[in-house]
Amino acid sequence: MRRLVGNWNCRLLFNDKSGQEIIRHAGVRQQTTSSSDAKEKKPVEADNNGYGAKHCMSLVEKYDHENYLCTLLLPRELRRAAFALRAFNVEVSRSVSGNKLEPQIAKLRLKFWHDSIDKCFEDESQRSYVEDQPVLRELKHTVGSRKLNKVYLRRLVTARERPPNQSFETIRELEEYAEQAFSSLLLLLLEVGGVRDLQVDHAASHLGKAQGIATMLRAIPLAGRQQAACVPLEVLVRHGVSQERILRSKSDDKGVEECIFEVASAANNHLQLARQLDDKVSNKVRKIFLTAVATDGYLERLRRANFLLTHQSCLGRDSLLPARLFWKSLFNRF
Structure with missing residues (x-):
């Protein structure tokens, strides 16, 4: 069964007729030009057996x-x-x-x-x-x-290059890091799809910030003391909470709950801003933005767990994610 699944996954990258030949020039749009000014682009050779x-x-x-x-x-x-x-x-x-x-x-x-x-x-x-x-x-x-x-x-x-033990000073600094590490990848995927639109780039920026902040929140219980918690110092000071309390994340610690709520709210705000631009993006872009489904799912599980990072529902994989991704993709939503 494992081999069958692996073969099926590989077929997603290969031609239907032959499993040995990779689709060449994947995603390059066919362009009809006059014979006088048309120039052939040298193909990029695929590696052996893909x-x-x-x-x-x-x-x-x-x-x-x-x-x-x-x-x-x-x-x-x-x-x-x-x-x-x-x-x-x-x-x-x-x-x-x-x-x-x-x-x-x-x-x-x-x-x-x-x-x-x-x-x-x-x-x-x-x-x-x-x-x-x-x-x-x-x-x-x-x-x-x-x-x-x-x-x-x-x-x-x-x-x-940011040291793992260096804390974020403000929410804005956290958002800037998320934009660099996550929005940049979404912008690259848009370039792969040949999308050049300022509104779409704006949506990608917000979605990357939401995904980045949510991912760093998920990493807190897993990384432990190997790196500083992503909760900015201004949030910790505002609620009188230390980073040690964030790492312990006890269910009866209301201060920690308020801190995580504030950071998660920042992620959710960016997610909603990205979705408000839904009418500005094409169906192809909506599929690129499917990462919003996983981000939204985690933030919702975190909310139901009263923002307890160590709650069991927030630690494991989302078993319903494949179904929700397929459903959203089917109706071209994110």
């Missing part, structure tokens, strides 16, 4: 399961590039995670990914280690077939 594409897909499935489900529901022509971008984001995030990771090692890892972005934008004739790294190979394929903004890719790396 190992890079399958590796990216498996990486996202293992470390970013909710976004893995969302990506499966994207149009076929966007899926391979989306998995490449999400796999790159997973690798960057993993570079700074670990119980006993030395800060200097984390910096070296981030520098590697930062320098690799420039390598992916180099000419095809220049050979480098990118060809030997499956995620970078897929990222280079995406860069070669799409028009991506290098700034957004760099922001995914520079956002993680």
